[in-house]
Amino acid sequence: MPVQCAACGKKAILKRPKTADAMCRECFYWAFEEEIHKTIIDAKLFTPGDKVAIGASGGKDSTVLAYVMKALNDRYNYRLDLYLLSVDEGITGYRDDSLETVKRNRDQYCLPLKIVSYEDLYGWTMDAIVKEIGLKNNCTFCGVFRRQALDRGAMLTECNKIVTGHNADDIAETVIMNILRGDIARLRRCTAITTGQEGSLPRCKPFKYTYEKEIVMYAYFKKLDYFSTECIYSPNAYRGYARAFIKDVEKVRPSAIIDIIHSGESLSIKKDVKMPVQGTCTRCGYVSSQDVCKACLLLEGLNKGMPKLGIGKPHKVRKVRDIHGYV
Amino acid sequence: MSLNLKLEFSGGAELLVNKVKNHDITLPISSKLWTLRGLLDWIKDNLLAERPELFIQGGSVRPGILVLVNDADWELLGELEYELQDNDHIVFISTLHGG
Ligand SMILES: [Zn+2]
Ligand SMILES: [Zn+2]
Numbered sequence: 354m355p356v357q358c359a360a361c362g363k364k365a366i367l368k369r370p371k372t373a374d375a376m377c378r379e380c381f382y383w384a385f386e387e388e389i390h391k392t393i394i395d396a397k398l399f400t401p402g403d404k405v406a407i408g409a410s411g412g413k414d415s416t417v418l419a420y421v422m423k424a425l426n427d428r429y430n431y432r433l434d435l436y437l438l439s440v441d442e443g444i445t446g447y448r449d450d451s452l453e454t455v456k457r458n459r460d461q462y463c464l465p466l467k468i469v470s471y472e473d474l475y476g477w478t479m480d481a482i483v484k485e486i487g488l489k490n491n492c493t494f495c496g497v498f499r500r501q502a503l504d505r506g507a508m509l510t511e512c513n514k515i516v517t518g519h520n521a522d523d524i525a526e527t528v529i530m531n532i533l534r535g536d537i538a539r540l541r542r543c544t545a546i547t548t549g550q551e552g553s554l555p556r557c558k559p560f561k562y563t564y565e566k567e568i569v570m571y572a573y574f575k576k577l578d579y580f581s582t583e584c585i586y587s588p589n590a591y592r593g594y595a596r597a598f599i600k601d602v603e604k605v606r607p608s609a610i611i612d613i614i615h616s617g618e619s620l621s622i623k624k625d626v627k628m629p630v631q632g633t634c635t636r637c638g639y640v641s642s643q644d645v646c647k648a649c650l651l652l653e654g655l656n657k658g659m660p661k662l663g664i665g666k667p668h669k670v671r672k673v674r675d676i677h678g679y680v
Numbered sequence: 681m682s683l684n685l686k687l688e689f690s691g692g693a694e695l696l697v698n699k700v701k702n703h704d705i706t707l708p709i710s711s712k713l714w715t716l717r718g719l720l721d722w723i724k725d726n727l728l729a730e731r732p733e734l735f736i737q738g739g740s741v742r743p744g745i746l747v748l749v750n751d752a753d754w755e756l757l758g759e760l761e762y763e764l765q766d767n768d769h770i771v772f773i774s775t776l777h778g779g
Contacts (some may be wrong), residue, residue: 368755375756413691413775482762491749522775565775569691571745573773581692581774600744625749 360384362460370564370607378574385571388398389491389559390425396546399514401432403418406512408503409437409458409466411451416458417568418505418560422516423462436510437462440471440502442476442495454580469506475652486660493664494655497647501639504553511555520556522565524604525610527594528617534597537622538629544617545607547553564610683707683714686769687723693745693774696735697727716747717760719770722761735772744776 356365358377365375369384393399407422409415419437426433434598439455442448452468459466472478475498483491507515524544531540539559542548549555560568573577622628629642636649645653654662687703694701699749707714721743724732735742743773748771749752749762764770 357750364752365756366751367753567771573748573771574751581690600742600776603726604743641711659729 367567369561369605370566371611373607381567382575384573384635385563385567386424386428389421390429390562392546392562393425393431393559396557398516398547398559399431399433402434403431403514404434404436404510404512405463405514405516406436406438406467406503406507406510408515408517409439410518411439411454411457411458411580412518413569413572413577413579413581414452414517414520414523414560415566416454416577417525417572418516418518418641419458419464420575420577422559423464424561434512435464436512437464437466438503438506438510438515439468440499440506441468441472442499443471443480445480448479451580454578456580464512465484467506469509471502472496474502474505475648477652477655482655482660485655490660490664494651497651501637501646501648503531503556504639505556515549515554515556516559517556518560518568520560520563520565520568521610521614522596522599523557524561524617526592526599528613529598530592531617537626540617540620541622544550546613556647561614562611594644617646682710683709683764683766685719685764686691686767687727688769688771690771691746691773691775693735694771695729696729697723698729703727704715714759714764716754716762716764716770720760720762741772742776744774746773747771748773 356375357363358365358380359374360380363379366378367381368375369381371513398403402615405422407415407419409419419435422433425431426435437453437455437459441452455466455468456673458464479491479495482494486494494679497531503515510595525671528540531543544562547555547557571577599610599613606619630638631642632644633639634646634649635644637646639646639648641647651660651664652662683706685705685707689697689701689703695701709721712718717739720736720739724736728735733742735745738744741747747759749757750769751771754762768773
């Protein structure tokens, strides 16, 4: 006897992790899209006339995001100008394949596409950086450069907002990582649905409450075209552990993901905790809590042949060691 | 008599089975019935190239890998206890790979 849809009684095809409801295909599509619409409306993410850059990697999250943003923009007449924005890190055999996926998405969803490359922005591809520094801190470079690259690409296309495909699982994972690292400033920021202050564009996460399982199921049933493979340079072990932990607790209690996000939101920071003051980089003008931003520092290291220059936070490490009496 | 199944690995799960997405397999009919539990054992012995713990953990699929039977979530079908039928289409999708 097949399980019936909780909403309409037809044959169910999926058990929703958030609600444990069984749902048929059509009711699932509807519930999935409507929840994202509600998130957008409740958090007032957009105003009519916004030009919105969708950070598009060709992966499952951003592919589903592009599809749903377009569908909701049409259904509810948000009156947004939507663009696909991709960053080409210059990783042969990885990014060139995923960019092909993004190009197909451009044609399938009729959305204009802008690609910005590390090579144009910084003069270095990731392939060249890895040749120079090896496989140790390459993800630091890539992460720092990507953050700015999205902003710069969005500004080049005259967009005033960026949306990214970060989902509930990603955010829960980031909460855990920031707790483990004791990174209070990031812990506070990472659960916000919109981030970005003066000097950078607002960035929103319409999938903040959307479970990864549902994104993948939605892509599967809708037969959306996405690219899945690990970056060839990035077995990001630390995130990998946090990810496995989240999936393990989700298996036992699916609400754990939303609960962890809620915990992150509820933490309050004592008044006497020193938070970094955000200013702007004296070299490139991007937001930074230091005189020179991390990207410019990393770039200086690369260009001077001293790639370790911007890696790590020596002062912080020393301080923590003093406090805890580490050797 | 035998049991024919179509297995599909995607979302990065195919990387664990020699990068081949589709596997048509035939299981011998024995006295016992084939369940998904038995199929996972069979996959472990016959398809997983290396590091089987990236696919199977604690006798089930690793958390983060989704399973569909004939386009329905296995969580609606009894998961490991589901009794396989001839010509079933079983899909494994990893959610653990890049977004
Ligand atoms: Zn229904
Ligand atoms: Zn700078």
